[in-house]
Each structure stands twice: as structure tokens, then as C-alpha cells.
Amino acid sequence: MKNPEHEQSASADIDAASTALHVIAIERDALNHLSHLYRSNTQAQDSLRHAVAQITQTIRAGGKLVVTGMGKSGKIGRKVEATMNSLGIHSVFLHPTEALHGDVGIVRPVDTLLLISYSGRTPELLRLLPYIPCGVALIAITSHTDPSTCPLLTDPHRSEKGILLPAPVHVDEEAAFGVAAPTSSTTVALVVGDALALAVARCLHTEPGRGPAEVFKAHHPGGAIGAALASSVSTPMSTASSSLLITPPTSVSLAPLDDPEYNPSPTTSRGGAWGKKDSELTELMVPIDAVPTAPAGGTVLDVLLTSLQHPAAKLWVKLSATEVIPPSRVRWLAKLGQVNAGVRELPSPVSVHAASWLRVAMSTPLREVREIVRTATKDPSVVPLISVIDAEDSCVGLIDGNELLDR
Structure with a gap:
């Protein structure tokens, strides 16, 4: 005799697996869409090159990259900041709300500000912009594909032109999943941030024996990664950083x-x-x-x-x-x-x-x-x-x- 409860449980398991596979497929397609955009769109390619050059110039001049974002975008920003620092790119994360209560003082005229916002019009970021020192370059990772449509880069308080790094998704998240929770949008934003970090590291660390791999090894003495790196060729900074x-x-x-x-x-x-x-x-x-x-x-x-x-x-x-x-x-x-x-x-x-x-x-x-x-x-x-x-x-x-x- 069939057990109705068992059949119901099995059906729920199948539905859960189907949902999970659907999410994976949508996010995979979002990345394919992003890759195609940067391979085929010359404006996106130029913006990426400009952003890499701007951050590289900032670090060489003694400045830092300040990363900011709210909610899930802020959590992606914290990961991008951590990746930048592990690659020897001086970065800090600035919470937009805390910034308006004194933390904006961390931003100096020699720095570059990286804003992460899928909508490109996050209220907390828009309120922050008037208090950013003049001369600070702006880079925005948003769903917009044209800087003229992105409110973060068309702020009337700033005369400097910002750099747009488009990170759109090919299908609306609510339409794809039935819920508007950030999923594929945060995935593409993270990938753009990772691409930016590795590209800057490659431009910044060009001396023999001090490339991105050596810098990363020097900054990662702990954990499983540190243990694996310790068994490879050591770098001059390995002992010093520890x-x-x-x-x-x-x-x-x-x-x-x-x-x-x-x-x-x-x-x-x-x-x-x-x-x-x-x-x-x-x-x-x-x-x-x-x-x-x-x-x-x-x-x-x-x-x-x-x-x-x-x-x-x-x-x-x-x-x-x-x-x-x-x-x-x-x-x-x-x-x-x-x-x-x-x-x-x-x-x-x-x-x-x-x-x-x-x-x-x-x-x-x-x-x-x-x-x-x-x-x-x-x-x-x-x-x-x-x-x-x-x-x-x-x-x-x-x-x-x-x-x-x-x-």
C-alpha cells in the first residue's frame, strides 16, 4: 500500500531540487549575459579599462579605494573590499548610514569611491554623495548600461564624470523566482568586483617577484589557503606580514x-x-x-x-x-x-x-x-x-x- 505522507515528502524533495537547479541555471545565464555584454559592448570595455586605470592611479598616489553599498549590495561590497586588500590594493568599506554620522571623514580627496547599487538610485548613497570631497573619482556598479541614466552618476552636486560598470541581469528576479530577493543581481555585481580587483592587481604589481600571486601569498598566511601556500615557494614578506x-x-x-x-x-x-x-x-x-x-x-x-x-x-x-x-x-x-x-x-x-x-x-x-x-x-x-x-x-x-x- 502506498504511503501518502511518503509520496508527499518525495514530491517536496523533487520540488526543492527543481527550484535549486532553476536558481543555478538563472544565475549561470546571468553570468553568460554579463560576459557577452563586456565582450561585445565597447562602451562597457572602455569603462572597465578606465576604472582599472583610475584605481591603479589612486593606489600609486597613496590613496585608497573606498567601497560602499546598502543591504545585500553592501555585503557584496565588503567581499570586494576584502579581495582588494588581499591583493595589495588598499581598500576600506564605508557604510552609507554610518558615513553620515562621522565616518565620511575616512574619504580623502586622493581616494576613489566604488558604489554598488543594482538600482543605481539607493537613497542612502544619494544622500551621501554631497558630502564626498571634490576630486574623489566615482565608480558605480549598477544595472544601468548608460551612465546618463544612472542617478548616482548624474548627481547635480558633482561636476566630475563618474565611471559606470554595468552589471545588469537578463531577466527580472521576481519574474524568474517569484520573489524579488537579490540573487542573480548580487552574483553579477560580485563578478564585476572580482574582475576589477584582479585586473587592478595585475596592473599595480608588475615588478619581478612581486606580482599579484606573490602579494596574495604574503597577505594570506592563515587558514587552509595559507597552509597550501606555505608549501609552495615562500616570498620575502611571508614572515614579515605574520x-x-x-x-x-x-x-x-x-x-x-x-x-x-x-x-x-x-x-x-x-x-x-x-x-x-x-x-x-x-x-x-x-x-x-x-x-x-x-x-x-x-x-x-x-x-x-x-x-x-x-x-x-x-x-x-x-x-x-x-x-x-x-x-x-x-x-x-x-x-x-x-x-x-x-x-x-x-x-x-x-x-x-x-x-x-x-x-x-x-x-x-x-x-x-x-x-x-x-x-x-x-x-x-x-x-x-x-x-x-x-x-x-x-x-x-x-x-x-x-x-x-x-x-
């Missing part, structure tokens, strides 16, 4: 190291004669040209992200042409917990001015450099920064005295 997050602060005083009291003869070159390079010294130093500059007036977070985005710099960061933060103090900042504090607003300076750099000829034997450091340091908790000088009396590299004495 220590930035978990190493306790070194014994370092926050007394101003640019005070001449700590270095009686800061501008006097010491040790060695100009000539053949000493392999020990030059292997320890970080080339001055490899040290990135943090955004002017930046926060502790800006410094930490700048250090992570440039693996070859091994945690060295410049605040200006004459001020640098050595690795020991970058690690200290990582443990400070005040990521939103301005670097120059901290109770004591963390940068070291060029006036107090201990200048050493690159031919100086390592043992002599250690002795120079010990002799020049009056306060045992303050170790001077070593500037390695070439035959033209120019700084070619830096060494953190704290780390040198630990060897």
Missing part, C-alpha cells in the same frame, strides 16, 4: 629619535672606506627606493596597510622624503590598537628624521656597524636607524638598528 600581526612589540622607546642628543654626529659618515660592497651589510639593508610612502596625514591603519602592500620593503614605511618608520615601530603600531589615530597625532613620534640617521659606508663590515650602533646609542631602549651610503654620499638603503643588534 610578525606584523602577532609579534609582541619590541623594546622600543617612543622618545624622539630625531633629537640630536641621541646622536652627537648624525651627519658624519662612519666606518669603512668607499670601495667594494660588503655582502653582509648590503644583504641586510632594504633599498631606499623600495620603501613606500604612507598617505600624507594618514592614520595608523594607513601605515600598516602601506607596509603590507609592499613586501619588498619588509615593513619599512616613509612618512615623507626625510622621515621613515622602521619595522620595529611598525610592529609596535600594529599592537597599539589605535588604527584610526593619525600617525602624527600620537603622544610620541614613531618616525625617524633623516637628521638622526646614522650614516655608514656600504663597505663597512657588519661587526663594525654593530659597534657603531652600540657606541652611538646613549639610551639602550633607543637604537638609531642606519643609512647605508654609496660613493656619491647618497643613501641607498636602510637598516633597523633594533633588528641588527638582535642578530
Whole structure:
């Protein structure tokens, strides 16, 4: 005898599987539609190239990508922001509502704003736009295919022309599923965001040994991905990025190291004669040209992200042409917990001015450099920064005295 309850349960299972397969098919078709759009529409292709160039230029200029969106679009935005950062593209997520209660201060004129909104007219985003600094470039991922029809890019308060990255769906979600829940629309928005992130990473990281793959490895030491990457070829930043997050602060005083009291003869070159390079010294130093500059007036977070985005710099960061933060103090900042504090607003300076750099000829034997450091340091908790000088009396590299004495 047939069991009616069993038949009813089996029928429900079939309906559920059918529904799930229908959703998968619709979202697959949405992606095919998106791919065809970007392959065949020259305006969409030009916009994508323009967006990639804009973000690349922003990062190189010391700015960041600010991602914003409401609801499900905001959750897609958070994923895009995380992907960008994992690829060495300095990004933050800005909640539109919180922005109007003070968080809009995170957006600076050198930044680029990425707005994600399927309708292109999300009220919270429209209310936010008048408070975005002039000069901030706008990029919008929306269902619109023409920027002239997108309210986010035709805001009367802004004279700058924004960049539209179309992310339409081929069939209305309510018509396809019987409910207007964001499904295929968020899928296509996420794919456009991922495409943007990888394209920017490929344009931004072009130096040998510092491509997108190496940067991603350096930024992903944890989890299953980190374990898998650890078994492959290691990168210079693998250890450094990990220590930035978990190493306790070194014994370092926050007394101003640019005070001449700590270095009686800061501008006097010491040790060695100009000539053949000493392999020990030059292997320890970080080339001055490899040290990135943090955004002017930046926060502790800006410094930490700048250090992570440039693996070859091994945690060295410049605040200006004459001020640098050595690795020991970058690690200290990582443990400070005040990521939103301005670097120059901290109770004591963390940068070291060029006036107090201990200048050493690159031919100086390592043992002599250690002795120079010990002799020049009056306060045992303050170790001077070593500037390695070439035959033209120019700084070619830096060494953190704290780390040198630990060897």
C-alpha cells in the first residue's frame, strides 16, 4: 500500500531540487549575459579599462579605494573590499548610514569611491554623495548600461564624470523566482568586483617577484589557503606580514629619535672606506627606493596597510622624503590598537628624521656597524636607524638598528 505522507515528502524533495537547479541555471545565464555584454559592448570595455586605470592611479598616489553599498549590495561590497586588500590594493568599506554620522571623514580627496547599487538610485548613497570631497573619482556598479541614466552618476552636486560598470541581469528576479530577493543581481555585481580587483592587481604589481600571486601569498598566511601556500615557494614578506600581526612589540622607546642628543654626529659618515660592497651589510639593508610612502596625514591603519602592500620593503614605511618608520615601530603600531589615530597625532613620534640617521659606508663590515650602533646609542631602549651610503654620499638603503643588534 502506498504511503501518502511518503509520496508527499518525495514530491517536496523533487520540488526543492527543481527550484535549486532553476536558481543555478538563472544565475549561470546571468553570468553568460554579463560576459557577452563586456565582450561585445565597447562602451562597457572602455569603462572597465578606465576604472582599472583610475584605481591603479589612486593606489600609486597613496590613496585608497573606498567601497560602499546598502543591504545585500553592501555585503557584496565588503567581499570586494576584502579581495582588494588581499591583493595589495588598499581598500576600506564605508557604510552609507554610518558615513553620515562621522565616518565620511575616512574619504580623502586622493581616494576613489566604488558604489554598488543594482538600482543605481539607493537613497542612502544619494544622500551621501554631497558630502564626498571634490576630486574623489566615482565608480558605480549598477544595472544601468548608460551612465546618463544612472542617478548616482548624474548627481547635480558633482561636476566630475563618474565611471559606470554595468552589471545588469537578463531577466527580472521576481519574474524568474517569484520573489524579488537579490540573487542573480548580487552574483553579477560580485563578478564585476572580482574582475576589477584582479585586473587592478595585475596592473599595480608588475615588478619581478612581486606580482599579484606573490602579494596574495604574503597577505594570506592563515587558514587552509595559507597552509597550501606555505608549501609552495615562500616570498620575502611571508614572515614579515605574520610578525606584523602577532609579534609582541619590541623594546622600543617612543622618545624622539630625531633629537640630536641621541646622536652627537648624525651627519658624519662612519666606518669603512668607499670601495667594494660588503655582502653582509648590503644583504641586510632594504633599498631606499623600495620603501613606500604612507598617505600624507594618514592614520595608523594607513601605515600598516602601506607596509603590507609592499613586501619588498619588509615593513619599512616613509612618512615623507626625510622621515621613515622602521619595522620595529611598525610592529609596535600594529599592537597599539589605535588604527584610526593619525600617525602624527600620537603622544610620541614613531618616525625617524633623516637628521638622526646614522650614516655608514656600504663597505663597512657588519661587526663594525654593530659597534657603531652600540657606541652611538646613549639610551639602550633607543637604537638609531642606519643609512647605508654609496660613493656619491647618497643613501641607498636602510637598516633597523633594533633588528641588527638582535642578530
